[in-house]
Amino acid sequence: MRVGACPGKEARRAAITFGTLLTGYDGDGHTRCVSDLQEIRDAVRQFIAERDWQQFQDPKSLLLALVGEVGELAELVQWLPAEEARSRIAKEPLHTRVAEEMADVLIYLVGMADQCNIDLHEAALAKVERNSRKYPVSEFLGEAPHRG
Secondary structure (H helix, E strand, C coil), X not given: CCECCCCCCCHHHHHHCCXXXXXXXXXXXXXXXXXXXXXXXXXXXXXXXXXXXXXXXXXXXXXXXXXXXXXXXXXXXXXXXXXXXXXXXXXXXXXXXXXXXHHHHHHHHHHHHHHCCCCHHHHHHHHHHHHHHXXXXXXXXXXXXXXC
């Protein structure tokens, strides 16, 4: 989890970073920000510690929990016609159910990153950069990549 992803600090990154939190000012009057992912990580660490569940927090167990939660998310939309999915998810009660399952997915993903000592923020930005080279606009504008 990365500290210092402040809006305005790096315009390019700020444009694709979806979560930062203003946490105050340092001694020199500079804005301090912390990644939303770090806040989630810290909240989950506290939740786990309060229940003495550390012994259940290993990469394999978290991955299996993550897969289960992705399945629960998929189950909510699996039989919806593709052209209706967005509008149906925008309405209750499905909107809340999807948000809850997405939160579970994110929590387990952040927990797995924590257990594996992976900076998820940096890994995601690096992956977007690699994909931008792999799928240049000049070749993929309006075209889905094909596996073949």
